[in-house]
Amino acid sequence: MRLSRRRILSASLAAAVAPFIAAALPAGAARAQEPNSILNASYDIAREVFEAINTKFEPAEKAKIGKDIKVNQSHAGTSKQARSIVEGLEADVVTFNQITDVTFLVDKGFVAKDWQTRLPNASSPWYSFPAFLVRKGNPKGVKNWDDLVRDDVKLVFPNPKTSGNARYTYLAAYAFALEKFKGDKAQADAFTKKLLSNVVVFDTGGRGATTSFVERELGDVLITFEAETIGVKDAYKDKGFEVVVPEVSLLAEFPVAVVDKVVDKRGSRQIATDYLTFLYSPEGQTVAAEFNNRVVDPGVAEKFKAKFAPVRLVKVEDVFGGWANVQKEHFASGGKLDTLFVAP
Numbered sequence: 001m002r003l004s005r006r007r008i009l010s011a012s013l014a015a016a017v018a019p020f021i022a023a024a025l026p027a028g029a030a031r032a033q034e035p036n037s038i039l040n041a042s043y044d045i046a047r048e049v050f051e052a053i054n055t056k057f058e059p060a061e062k063a064k065i066g067k068d069i070k071v072n073q074s075h076a077g078t079s080k081q082a083r084s085i086v087e088g089l090e091a092d093v094v095t096f097n098q099i100t101d102v103t104f105l106v107d108k109g110f111v112a113k114d115w116q117t118r119l120p121n122a123s124s125p126w127y128s129f130p131a132f133l134v135r136k137g138n139p140k141g142v143k144n145w146d147d148l149v150r151d152d153v154k155l156v157f158p159n160p161k162t163s164g165n166a167r168y169t170y171l172a173a174y175a176f177a178l179e180k181f182k183g184d185k186a187q188a189d190a191f192t193k194k195l196l197s198n199v200v201v202f203d204t205g206g207r208g209a210t211t212s213f214v215e216r217e218l219g220d221v222l223i224t225f226e227a228e229t230i231g232v233k234d235a236y237k238d239k240g241f242e243v244v245v246p247e248v249s250l251l252a253e254f255p256v257a258v259v260d261k262v263v264d265k266r267g268s269r270q271i272a273t274d275y276l277t278f279l280y281s282p283e284g285q286t287v288a289a290e291f292n293n294r295v296v297d298p299g300v301a302e303k304f305k306a307k308f309a310p311v312r313l314v315k316v317e318d319v320f321g322g323w324a325n326v327q328k329e330h331f332a333s334g335g336k337l338d339t340l341f342v343a344p
Contacts, residue, residue: 035268037070038275041081041091043164043254044205045228047073049291050095056287057278061271069271077163077205085110085259092263092272095256095279097225098164099323100331102255115257124253125279126293129313130172131226131249133213133233136240140220144246145176148221149194156219158209159202160337166206169223170196170337171326172250175319179248193340214239225252227292230307245309250316254293 042050054071061069074081074089078096082104085091094111096102105111116122134142140153147153158166173195177188200219203209210232213222221244222229229243256276263269278284285297289304320326330336 033267034065034271035266036068037072038092038268038271039072039074039090040093040095040275041074041076041085041089041259042095043078043081043097044075044158044207045165045210045225046095046097047075047207048231049227049288049293052287052291053279053284056283057275060278060283061274064274065271071275075205075207077158077165079104079164079167080162080204085262090262090266091259092266092268093256093258093276095254095276096164097252097254098167099253099255100167100327101164102257103323103327105257105259110259110261111257112260116255118258119256119276120280121296122253122255123257123276124255124296125276125285126254126288126295128225128227128252128254128293129249129311130169130223130246130252131229131311132244132246133222133224133229134242134244135220136242138242138244142221142244145173145195145248146180148173148198148223149191150198153198153221154219155195155199155221155223156201156203156209156213157199157223158206159204160331160341162204163206165209165224166202167331168225168250168252171316171320171330174330175250175314176246176248178319179314189336189340196341214241226294226308230292243309245311248312248314250319251313 040050050073058069058071074091078098078101081094082101085105086108094102094105102111102115106113106115132142134140141147142153148155157169160166160170170192174188174192177191181187201212203212206224206228209222209224210228212218214232214236226245233241233243256279258269258272258276263272282297282300285295285300289295289300294308295301316323316326
């Protein structure tokens with residue numbers, strides 16, 4: 001019993017003084033105590049862009065701290081990712097596509113309330129919006145959101161209950177309908193319900209939806225982020241897919257945050273912070289733009305502007321009064337999405 005108590009006291013003392021020891025160590029020695037890897041929990045269609053970013057970041061971080069660093073990846077619908085973190089997934093950082101999934105982690109005590117003030121552009125290093133991918137020759141003549149509610153047009157996009165990607169599609173369609181019907185919510189409801197009823201399959205995430213459209217050849221139109229539509233068109237040149245950018249769409253920001261509860265447990269805060277900061281560097285922004293994201297660095301954005309079609313983007317804050325209102329009115333249990341959602 002005495003031995004057990006001594007071990008407990010020793011362990012408690014070690015835990016208590018560890019932060020002070022780390023603070024007293026030279027910077028290089030302190031960083032040597034950090035873990036050799038971090039986990040980035042990200043959205044479903046971001047595999048390739050973060051694989052490319054990681055190949056740039058890892059050697060840069062090694063040169064900085066003097067040891068090998070590995071960034072591991074986890075990809076799924078961001079709402080699913082957020083729930084997984086609360087349930088035990090030890091992600092050091094999140095790179096999501098919807099603010100509400102980060103605020104969910106804030107509410108659960110995993111991310112600090114001031115997360116949007118820690119990095120530039122409210123902690124969103126790039127952006128996109130819902131766009132359309134159609135089959136060769138655009139046989140259904142799809143040009144705008146109006147065309148997506150026709151009886152002869154079948155759609156593919158992920159499940160809005162599990163995918164941030166799909167929630168942007170839902171909100172973009174609803175915003176278009178509000179504008180079209182001059183703010184009449186009943187008509188906007190009917191428009192969005194019809195659009196949802198035209199979906200032939202609701203996959204859990206954006207990449208699953210792409211697979212259903214491309215490989216399973218389901219539907220006439222894939223609705224996903226512009227970055228994904230361009231990437232698929234370029235990757236499957238033999239299929240002749242065409243990107244259709246609607247006249248108006250909804251700004252989709254890509255929020256990033258350190259998962260404070262995890263990094264404090266693992267001692268990985270500095271590496272996690274370095275990683276997210278790297279996303280804003282010219283090198284990180286260039287990789288993001290090469291993968292068809294619209295970036296916030298003015299110089300990099302100017303370099304890549306020719307690859308992007310013009311579009312008028314509306315904001316959640318302007319149309320819906322902010323993400324808190326969206327969560328309450330549309331996405332909460334029993335909210336508008338639940339009343340309009342039509343499973344195929």
